[in-house]
Amino acid sequence: MSTPTPTPAASYLAGIARAFPAVSCVVGDPAGRVLLVRCFNREPWGCPGGVIDPGETPEQAAERELTEETGLRLRAGRLLHLAWAVGDASDLPNMPGVQFYLDLGTVPLPHPALRLQPDEIRDAAWVAPADFPAFMGPLRVSRLQAALAARASGEVRVLSATRAELAADAAAFASGRQGSS
Template sequence: MTEPEPAEVPDYLRAIARAFPAVSSVVTDPEGRVLLVRSFNREPWGCPGGVIDPGESPEQAAERELAEETGLRLRAGRLLHIAWARGDGGDLLNMPGVQFYFDLGAVPLPHPPLRLQPDEIRDAAWVAPEDLPSYTGALRVSRIRAALAARAGDEVRVLSATRAEMDADAAAFTARRDRH
């Protein structure tokens, strides 16, 4: 049996779609290569990151996720862009989502050794921006490139896509990769 919601919560608040919050940590090296990780639970590569835990700020989540997934301990810098995933909120997989991309700086060469999270991260790579399409779908490529552009002085932007567009992008990347 579920507990009833408190009577003092207005009806319009109960009807508001909830969104899950997430972060991505943008890390580069002096040659401009971007650190990407490949998770066990999703196919395309992406920047280290994950869901913001209750009680932590987006910046704290970016720092924590980077440390958990790669062993790197860097401070979150400025916000580079926000990615919004449109969803109808009909179920957990169709929840809207907001993902904050933060600048976590550059690491020196030679690259420091990475300690990959064994139960979540299967691989990591330093990828030149022009090689991003070999690692991930067009939506993630556009997000990473927007983050790099903002780091170089471009404006901070909101990039939106539906959950269906994100799923189709991941499927197209997987199909393209499997053909080669």
């Protein structure tokens, strides 16, 4: 029995690098602070969010992730920023990735009570943009600042970084023990 020869389209599609999609939920307060969470399985801090499940839109994933991680139920608004992670697809940690930073609005003061996901989220904080460097490395600070700039201006930007740059950013942050509690 012979193996069928793939069609040109099937061969082409088989060679395309796969990328995993993720969302970051940008939630603010009237004082201009942003909700950040710290996960058990990674450093540094970041916006609530995660991988988009099969069959979900980025907006649905953002709403689900925010509720799962913090207990907040907010509607996803517009796209603020896109972050691309360049990867060579040699293995799962080196897969290319795209992260949608979505606006999930502003919550009133006093802040609503958070219900942190016990198996994933270690801590949460409302952080002023000037204090972001105490919670994350400069590459991730630039991504969050781009999202906040888009909130103000309406201009959506794409920022790209390699997986090695992202890993170095996280390692540099972790070695400085910034934002630890």
